[in-house]
Amino acid sequence: xxxxxxxxxxxxxxxxxxxxxxxxxxxxxxxxxxxxxxxxxxxxxxxxxxxxxxxxxxxxxxxxxxxxxxxxxxxxxxxxxxxxxxxxxxxxxxxxxxxxxxxxxxxxxxxxxxxxxxxxxxxxxxxxxxxxxxxxxxxxxxxxxxxxxxxxxxxxxxxxxxxxxxxxxxxxxxxxxxxxxxxxxxxxxxxxxxxxxxxxxxxxxxxxxxxxxxxxxxxxxxxxxxxxxxxxxxxxxxxxxxxxxxxxxxxxxxxxxxxxxxxxxxxxxxxxxxxxxxxxxxxxxxxxxxxxxxxxxxxxxxxxxxxxxxxxxxxxxxxxxxxxxxxxxxxxxxxxxxxxxxxxxxxxxxxxxxxxxxxxxxxxxxxxxxxxxxxxxxxxxxxxxxxxxxxxxxxxxxxxxxxxxx
Numbered sequence: 001x002x003x004x005x006x007x008x009x010x011x012x013x014x015x016x017x018x019x020x021x022x023x024x025x026x027x028x029x030x031x032x033x034x035x036x037x038x039x040x041x042x043x044x045x046x047x048x049x050x051x052x053x054x055x056x057x058x059x060x061x062x063x064x065x066x067x068x069x070x071x072x073x074x075x076x077x078x079x080x081x082x083x084x085x086x087x088x089x090x091x092x093x094x095x096x097x098x099x100x101x102x103x104x105x106x107x108x109x110x111x112x113x114x115x116x117x118x119x120x121x122x123x124x125x126x127x128x129x130x131x132x133x134x135x136x137x138x139x140x141x142x143x144x145x146x147x148x149x150x151x152x153x154x155x156x157x158x159x160x161x162x163x164x165x166x167x168x169x170x171x172x173x174x175x176x177x178x179x180x181x182x183x184x185x186x187x188x189x190x191x192x193x194x195x196x197x198x199x200x201x202x203x204x205x206x207x208x209x210x211x212x213x214x215x216x217x218x219x220x221x222x223x224x225x226x227x228x229x230x231x232x233x234x235x236x237x238x239x240x241x242x243x244x245x246x247x248x249x250x251x252x253x254x255x256x257x258x259x260x261x262x263x264x265x266x267x268x269x270x271x272x273x274x275x276x277x278x279x280x281x282x283x284x285x286x287x288x289x290x291x292x293x294x295x296x297x298x299x300x301x302x303x304x305x306x307x308x309x310x311x312x313x314x315x316x317x318x319x320x321x322x323x324x325x326x327x328x329x330x331x332x333x334x335x336x337x338x339x340x341x342x343x344x345x346x347x348x349x350x351x352x353x354x355x356x357x358x359x360x361x362x363x364x365x366x367x368x369x370x371x372x373x374x375x376x377x378x379x380x381x382x383x384x385x386x387x388x389x390x391x392x393x394x395x396x397x398x399x400x401x402x403x404x405x406x
Contacts, residue, residue, distance in 0.1 A: 003153070006161035010245055014125045017257050020362060021118055024261065026268040029357040038118075049119030053127065059099075060183045063092040065174065074233045083167060085175060085233060089182045090226040096187050100194060111202050113195035114267060117257070124253040131252075132160060132245040135176070139164035139242075148242030163242025177243035182226060185255040190219045192256055196263035200270065208270035209278060210352030214262045217285050217349055224293065231300050236378075258362065262353050265360040271352060285348035292341025295330035299338070302326055317396065319389040327396040334399045335379075339371045343401070375400050 022035035038044070069088025076082050103110050113120065136159070139147060148166040153159055168176045193215040201207050225232075232238060241247060273281075302311055306324055315328035330337040346364035353360035379400075383390045400406055 003155035003158040006155070006158035010157060010161050013249055013254060017121055017125065017253060020258060020261055020359065021121065024265055024357065024359045029265060029269060029359055031358045043118060044122040046116060046119035049116045050123050052113075052116070053120055053123040056188060057127075057184055059096075060092060060187070061174075061179070063095060064088070064179055064183065072230055072233070075239055077166070077239075083175065084173070085178055085230075086173065087229050089229045090223070092183055093187050093190075093223060093226050096191065097194075100191050104198065110195045111199040113192055114199040114264070117192075117264065121253065121257040124257065125249070128245065128249040128253050132248045135168055135243055135248070136160050136164055138168060148240075159242075159244070161245045163244025163247060166240075166242050168243050177247060178232075178238065180243075180248060180251040181232060181237060182229060185251045185253075186222045186225065189256040189259050190215075190222050192260045193218055193263040196260070196267050200267045203267065204270070208266060209273045210271045210354075211263055211266040213273075213278070213281060213352045214266060214349055217345070218259070218263075220285075220289070221345065224289070228293075228296070231296065234300065234303060258366075261362055262349055262360045265353055265357070269353075269356060271354045271356075273352060277351075281348050281351045284344055284351070288341045288344030288346075288348060290341070291330070292338050292345065295337035295341065298330050299326070317389065317392060319386045321385060325386070325389070325393045327393065332397055333403055334401055335394075335397050336371070336375055336401050339375065339401045342371065343368055371401065372406075 018037065019035060022037050023029065023031060023033075025035075064086060066088065068091050069086055071084050071086055073082040074085055100110065142165060148163055152164065163177075170176065197207055197211055197215055200211055237247060298311075298314075301308060302314065302316075302324075305311075306316065313328075314326055315332070316324040316326050318324055326332065334340060343364065346367045350361045350364050358365075379390075379394075382393075386393070
């Protein structure tokens with residue numbers, strides 16, 4: 001992606017969020033018609049939504065700095081430094097859900113999150129632009145050593161989008177990228193889904209099996225990620241990507257307000273699922289989760305200690321960098337078994353919505369394209385890093401994501 005691509009993404013991503021909202025309304029939900037966008041400012045900006053959003057960000061920040069959890073060292077950076085990270089996101093999730101449950105118990109109208117969905121989405125988009133601008137300025141005023149090598153091109157839009165600084169922090173402890181990656185957007189996504197359940201009950205006096213499945217599946221997905229929080233420290237986002245509009249907007253706006261489209265759809269278009277359909281959907285989710293979690297755990301264990309006796313049954317090949325590449329176990333089936341598990345889970349989230357509209361299928365379609373692109377990017381980088389050793393690896397592990405298909 002070059003400067004032009006960065007410029008286009010900065011504006012096309014927010015437009016996509018708005019498109020999904022206006023294209024899927026209680027009266028019609030179709031990708032085949034051009035949605036009618038509101039021209040009233042009051043439909044986008046609402047003072048109470050701004051207060052809710054800012055209070056939510058502050059609440060998560062307070063939970064982040066609370067003296068609970070433990071600290072770990074991250075992976076070595078280019079200069080050899082290892083940053084310290086606070087591990088307590090799962091506790092933040094439990095406290096957040098408990099507060100939401102308390103609000104329901106005391107009859108607070110949590111369904112207002114459905115009613116103010118567009119206001120909250122707009123607030124998150126504006127907040128993302130503001131934070132990204134401040135991050136860019138901070139990077140410009142900071143030392144050259146703090147910059148991300150991938151976004152130090154000199155082209156404003158590209159560097160603004162990709163993130164000029166690698167690990168921006170407030171003080172020595174509050175890591176902005178790490179905080180946003182796991183907490184406000186992911187946990188907020190779950191609570192938005194729960195608010196959709198409340199709205200569905202408010203509208204009809206009952207709740208469909210579909211919206212329960214979607215909400216439970218996605219809450220399970222978030223809980224699993226937060227429970228395995230240290231694993232994120234070895235991901236590309238933390239190690240290599242700068243913290244700019246791409247991640248800020250992705251974490252705070254894209255995740256909660258595009259990933260919740262299935263639950264929002266099911267508020268207005270509840271589907272009837274047979275017992276057999278429910279069993280099939282649950283089975284797909286479970287199989288996808290097993291592949292996703294088992295392969296990720298195997299990879300993380302091998303990265304931490306390739307000589308662990310528990311991993312002695314795994315085959316690997318040496319590389320010119322001194323590291324080794326797995327060619328057996330989950331990682332001998334395909335090069336990215338975790339992506340396969342992710343895709344299966346994504347499909348299970350949209351199956352409860354049926355086939356009445358393609359819009360609730362936005363996530364698995366978009367996510368599959370994203371993972372294919374990410375796999376191609378990873379392959380290119382690994383080829384540069386490992387050279388002929390990568391060619392040998394590809395010869396041993398032929399398929400990229402789907403066995404015998406791709």
